[in-house]
Amino acid sequence: MSAPLSMFCGLSAFPLTPADAEGRLQPDALAALIERLCAAGVDSIGLLGSTGGYPYLTREVRREAVRVAVEVAGGRAPVIVGVGALRTDAAQALARDAEAEGASGVLLAPVSYQPLTEAEVAQLVESVAGASGLPLCLYNNPRTTGFTFSEALVAQLSHLPRVAAVKMPSGVPDLPQQIARLRASCAEGFAIGYSGDAGAPEVLLSGADGWFSVIGGLLPAPALRLARLAAAGEVEAAKALSDELAPLSGLVQEFGGFRVMYAAARIKGLAVCDPPRPVLPLPAEVLPRLEAALAQAPAC
Amino acid sequence: MSAPLSMFCGLSAFPLTPADAEGRLQPDALAALIERLCAAGVDSIGLLGSTGGYPYLTREVRREAVRVAVEVAGGRAPVIVGVGALRTDAAQALARDAEAEGASGVLLAPVSYQPLTEAEVAQLVESVAGASGLPLCLYNNPRTTGFTFSEALVAQLSHLPRVAAVKMPSGVPDLPQQIARLRASCAEGFAIGYSGDAGAPEVLLSGADGWFSVIGGLLPAPALRLARLAAAGEVEAAKALSDELAPLSGLVQEFGGFRVMYAAARIKGLAVCDPPRPVLPLPAEVLPRLEAALAQAPAC
Numbered sequence A, B: 001m002s003a004p005l006s007m008f009c010g011l012s013a014f015p016l017t018p019a020d021a022e023g024r025l026q027p028d029a030l031a032a033l034i035e036r037l038c039a040a041g042v043d044s045i046g047l048l049g050s051t052g053g054y055p056y057l058t059r060e061v062r063r064e065a066v067r068v069a070v071e072v073a074g075g076r077a078p079v080i081v082g083v084g085a086l087r088t089d090a091a092q093a094l095a096r097d098a099e100a101e102g103a104s105g106v107l108l109a110p111v112s113y114q115p116l117t118e119a120e121v122a123q124l125v126e127s128v129a130g131a132s133g134l135p136l137c138l139y140n141n142p143r144t145t146g147f148t149f150s151e152a153l154v155a156q157l158s159h160l161p162r163v164a165a166v167k168m169p170s171g172v173p174d175l176p177q178q179i180a181r182l183r184a185s186c187a188e189g190f191a192i193g194y195s196g197d198a199g200a201p202e203v204l205l206s207g208a209d210g211w212f213s214v215i216g217g218l219l220p221a222p223a224l225r226l227a228r229l230a231a232a233g234e235v236e237a238a239k240a241l242s243d244e245l246a247p248l249s250g251l252v253q254e255f256g257g258f259r260v261m262y263a264a265a266r267i268k269g270l271a272v273c274d275p276p277r278p279v280l281p282l283p284a285e286v287l288p289r290l291e292a293a294l295a296q297a298p299a300c
Helices: A028-042 A059-073 A089-101 A118-129 A151-158 A175-185 A201-206 A220-231 A235-255 A257-267 A283-294 B027-040 B059-073 B088-100 B118-129 B151-157 B176-184 B199-206 B220-231 B234-256 B257-267 B286-298
Strands: A012-013 A044-047 A080-083 A105-110 A136-139 A163-166 A191-195 A210-215 B010-013 B044-047 B077-080 B104-106 B136-139 B164-167 B193-195 B210-213
Touching: A028 A044, A028 A059, A028 A220, A044 A059, A044 B104, A059 A089, A059 A163, A089 A105, A089 B027, A089 B193, A105 A118, A105 A163, A118 A151, A151 A163, A151 A175, A163 A210, A163 B027, A175 B088, A201 A220, A201 A235, A210 A220, A210 B257, A235 A257, A235 A283, A235 B199, A257 A283, B010 B220, B027 B044, B027 B059, B044 B059, B059 B077, B059 B088, B088 B104, B088 B118, B104 B118, B104 B164, B104 B257, B118 B151, B151 B164, B151 B199, B164 B210, B176 B193, B199 B210, B199 B220, B199 B234, B210 B220, B220 B234, B234 B257, B234 B286, B257 B286
Parallel strands: A012 A044, A012 A210, A044 A080, A080 A105, A105 A136, A136 A163, A163 A191, A191 A210, B010 B044, B010 B210, B044 B077, B077 B104, B104 B136, B136 B164, B164 B193, B193 B210
Antiparallel strands: none
C-alpha cells in the first residue's frame, strides 16, 4: 500500500503574494511570509494559490515568486505552486517554470472563461501533468473557476501519471461519506484534502489527508496546532482552538479570504499592499472587527 | 431627447478571431470575416467579444486584431472592441490600444477570478471608461464572468461619462418589462441591447435598441434580414426566418457559440482554426447536425 505524498498531507499554508499596484512582486515581503511559515513548521506552502492571487500576476512575476519562496524555504517545507491559467499552453509553461525554480509540486485549477466540459478539463489536467515531472494536485474551486469536479472525474484523473492529490472545496454536507467514496474510487496513494478555514477540525477529524488553509498562510502557528490536534483525534481541544479562530474564519467567509488576508497582513505589519484592482481592499468599517478577530486568535 | 448611439443599435455581429494553436493571429482569415460583415451591411462589428475569444489572447494580438478589423472595415461599420481583462490596469491599457487603432467603442465584461462585488465592478467600469475617449458598452455575461449586473447597477452606471450601452444576456422571462424598467431608470440616450441568437426576433420586437449576435458574426446576411424584419414589426416574416435558423441557434445553445462557430467557419471555408485549448473543437459526431443546420440557413 503506497501512502499519499507527504507534501499533500497535514497543513498546507496559503500565503499572499505581496505585489505593488502594478503587479510587481515585493520579494522581501514574500520572503518574510515564507520564513514565518517555515519557522512554524507547516507541512507545505501553497504558493500562488487563490489567496496568492496567481491569475492576476504575469508569468515572469509568478516565476520570480517561486524562486524567492524556494530559496527562503531552503528545503524546510515543500513549495506547491499554483499553475492555473486560461490557456493550456500557458499552464504548461508555468508548470515547467515551477519545476525549473525548484518547486516540489503544482496545483492546477481549471481557470475558465468559456465554461469547460469534463472532457476539456480532463485533457487540460493530462496536458499540464505531462508538462513537468512534478506531482500535481487538482484544485477544485467552483467559486473562482465556475467548474465543479465531480467525484467521478476526480477518481478518473487520480489514475493519470503524476496526478497525486485533490484540494476539494469546503462545506460538503456529508464529509466523511465523501472521503470514503473518494478513497474507494481514487488511485492508491492519492491524497484527499480540503480547503476552508471554518470547518478545519471536521476536515481532519473526518480522515482527510490534508487541510489547505488561508488563515494558515498568515497565522501558521495556531493553524498548525489545530491540524495536529485534529490529526491526533483531540476533538475537544481542536474545537476549542477552532472557536478562538472563528471570528477570523467568519470574516474570511463573509468577505473572501483574499480581501481579508491583505488587510490582516497590513494590520500585523507583515506586508503593506492591496489586492489587485478591480478587487478592492476590505471596507474600512470592517477593520475594527478584523483587528478584534486577530487579537483574539491565539499565538500558540 | 438624445437617441442612443447608432453603433449600439441594430445588429452587432460578433466574429471569431482566427488564431493558430499558439494564439498568433491569422490576419487574412480575420480580414475575410470582417469583409463579409461589412459587405452584408451589419450595423456594427463586435470584435474580440466572447466569440472572439478575447481573454485567451495577448494584448499584442488583441491590438493587432483591432488594427486589421478597423483597416478592413474602412468606416463601413463601427468596430466595437472587447477590452475585458482580469486586472483593471490591463483593461485600461486595452481600451487605450483600441482607441489608438481607430476603434469606435469598447465592450467591457467584468472578467473575474475572485468573485467581484457591485462596488468593485462599478469602480472597474468607471476606471476603464475614463481610460479612453470611446463610448463603452457594459457586457453583462454571467455565464462567463460569474458576475450578474443588477438592473439597478446598470442604471447607476448608465449615468457615468461615456457609459453608453449595455449588452444584456438572453433568456429573460419578462423581456418587455425589463426593457421598460431599464428605459425608465437609465440615462437618456443609453442603448439597451441583448445577446442571444435563439430569441432574436423577440428582442427587437420588444423594443430593444440592439441585438448582439454570434450567428451574425458568421452569417451576417440572414441575421441582418432578421434584425430588419423585427425592427419593421414584420412579426410573421421575422419568426419564419428565425425558425430557419433555429437548428443553428439550437446548437449554439447546446454546445456554446464559441465551439460551434469555429466548426462552422471551417465547414464554410472561412477560417481553418480551432478554439484555444483547453476548449476543444466541437465533437466530430455533432458535425453532421451542424452541416445540416448550415445548409438549412437561408443565404438571403
